[in-house]
Amino acid sequence: MNVFNVNLFQMKTRPGGQEKASEFLAEGYVKIGWSKVPDMRNLSKEEIRSELADKYEYEGRSLSTNLGTLNTFTKVMKNGDVVLITHDDFVHIGFVGEYLPQEIEKGKKWDHRRSCNWKAMVKKSDLKEEVKSLLRNMTTVTKFPYPFVTSGIPEILGIEIPHEQTEIILKNTLDEGTKPDPSIFEKTNENQSPVPGGVMKESQLLNQLESLGATALGILEEEMKSEDSERRRKAAVDLLGILNNAKRPLDNE
Numbered sequence: 001m002n003v004f005n006v007n008l009f010q011m012k013t014r015p016g017g018q019e020k021a022s023e024f025l026a027e028g029y030v031k032i033g034w035s036k037v038p039d040m041r042n043l044s045k046e047e048i049r050s051e052l053a054d055k056y057e058y059e060g061r062s063l064s065t066n067l068g069t070l071n072t073f074t075k076v077m078k079n080g081d082v083v084l085i086t087h088d089d090f091v092h093i094g095f096v097g098e099y100l101p102q103e104i105e106k107g108k109k110w111d112h113r114r115s116c117n118w119k120a121m122v123k124k125s126d127l128k129e130e131v132k133s134l135l136r137n138m139t140t141v142t143k144f145p146y147p148f149v150t151s152g153i154p155e156i157l158g159i160e161i162p163h164e165q166t167e168i169i170l171k172n173t174l175d176e177g178t179k180p181d182p183s184i185f186e187k188t189n190e191n192q193s194p195v196p197g198g199v200m201k202e203s204q205l206l207n208q209l210e211s212l213g214a215t216a217l218g219i220l221e222e223e224m225k226s227e228d229s230e231r232r233r234k235a236a237v238d239l240l241g242i243l244n245n246a247k248r249p250l251d252n253e
Contacts, residue, residue, distance in 0.1 A: 003159055007081045008144035008151050009072070010134045015112075021087035024116065030083055030096060031113035032073050032140055034066070038110055039101045040074045048074075065139065072141045073112065074099050082153060083116060086135060091127060093153060094118040120156055128152040 013021035016033035024030055036055035040048055049067050052058045058066055077083075079098045084091050097115035104111050124132060131151050134144050144151060149161050 001080065001159075003149060003154060003161055004147070005080075006148045007077070008084070008131075008134070008148045008153060009077055009081060010084045010137060010142050010144075012138075012140045013085050013087065015140075021085060024085060025087065025092060025118055028116055028118065029113045030085070030094075030116045031111065032069065034070060034112065035104070035109040037070065037112075039103070040070065040112070041099065041101070045071050045075070069140045070112075072143060073114075076143060077114070077141070082148065082157075084131070084135060084153075086124065089124065090121050091124050091135065092118055093120040093122070093157065122156060 011030050011032075013019060013024055015031045016035060020031070034052070034056075037048065037051045043051070045067070048070055049063065052066055052070070053063055056066070077096060077099070079096070081096055083094055083096050085094075086092075094116040097117075099112070099114055101113070102111040103109075124135065127135075128151060130146060131144070131153070134142060148154065154161055
């Protein structure tokens, strides 16, 4: 296992609007909804976009947000990556397998899932602040924006990391701040360097902005729980403003 190639994700546990955390843990899997979208293994991102627009009538921000979620679960997440789910005030940590969809109603419904080998359960309070922030995201699937080895999760899982390499990665992470992963910059083809100046594709930039928006919503959610009535009031006003402007929820499948 090359721990430096592992990515970390948070996932919500309500595919199709039904709470499935206990089932995820007991049966060893994770899944998302959008059952009207067929097997996505051989679909391009644009083809998935078309399916969402056709089957769910998404458009604008709602379309790009839901597309980002499906693309992350099926294309970005890979066999051996680590996923976190929250259940009963605890965070469960597991290694996911390949994306293996199943047709559950011919031509109508699909089950989009990955196997998951659950390895540990911890209190949310025991996690690093960056990981707590990841868990506050309201989107169905969210990738941790920093290297997995800096998350504190390897230590929880008992994975040894070469000390020298960790120091280098930590230094680079601190130097770069919240700079996006360089892999999101556009390339002209597989054998060429990134576009001069690091120009992002429009869809990639949108995904980055949507991830930040989801984090902002998570912060508002925390503010709503504050003991300070004025902070709760301001958070409620901001949240109502967002709801009034939103045409559709982030995940209404």
